[in-house]
Amino acid sequence: MREPIGSFEIRFPTDSRRKAREFPASVCVLWIDWNQTGDSSRNVTMQQKSSLTTLAPLILLILPVLALCQTAPENRTLVINGQPGQVNVVQMNGRSYVDVEALARVANGSLAFQGNQITLTLPGGANVPSAAAPPASPPADPGLSPGFLKVGIEAMSVVREWHSALANAIKNGFPIAEGWLAGYRSQARTALRLASAATSTDSDRNAFQLMTNAFNFMDKLSNEYLADRQSMNYISPDALASDPLDQKLLSCGHSLASMVASRQFVDDGSCQ
Secondary structure (H helix, E strand, C coil): CCCCCCEEEEECCCCHHHHHHHCCCCCCEEEEECCCCCCCHHHHHHHHHHHHHHHHHHHHHHHHHHHHHCCCCEEEEEEECCEEEEEEEEEECCEEEECHHHHHHHCCCEEEEECCEEEEECCCCCCCCCCCCCCCCCCCCCCCCHHHHHHHHHHHHHHHHHHHHHHHHHHHCCCCCHHHHHHHHHHHHHHHHHHHHCCCCHHHHHHHHHHHHHHHHHHHHHHHHHHHHHCCCCCCCCHHHHCHHHHHHHHHHHHHHHHHHHCCCCCCCCCC
């Protein structure tokens, strides 16, 4: 059996003084140690010559390692989320490689090793809030419900009849008495209670409040002229034409009629 002709190893300079004198920082040393056997230098020479064929494949395997050794790390500034830090960057095959511990240091993160797993945790990485979802659009108001419209129209009809009875009495000089005024008032109040029970949408409820204001306007107007009659004050046949409260009541009635026609609540301020 042939004696081994020698051995080789790749050594990285570790002695700082020796590295400073002999080797650049990016150079690996290929160290070949020939194991000489026997006493004759001639035998050693023959073995060394024959080893060239044996070492040829090994040299091909060593070349990539030597190429790696020639890639010297460069100190560069790495900026992560606006925070700069100095790290060593190695470029190979057009790509840049950074030591994971240096990356964790620059990013103020932490490393955890468990078996063959490395966990890099960055600040805030575990509790990154998800993007805020856009607020849901409020459901479209369906407007005035059919049930409310029906009883609401009835309630305003009673108020209109009440107003017509009072206007007719003033215009023709008829007695204004609490007896027949109270009847209209009671009917209108009952109709309002039915309208309140029929509300089912926001538009219904808002419209009901305006209807209640119209009822209050009518009740106040009726009481004023009843008080004037009881005090024997003169009431002009055209007194309502110049009465601000009566004009407000009429404007409110027109606004409510427009809402009924459009089936949508619109507050134009007439009933406020």
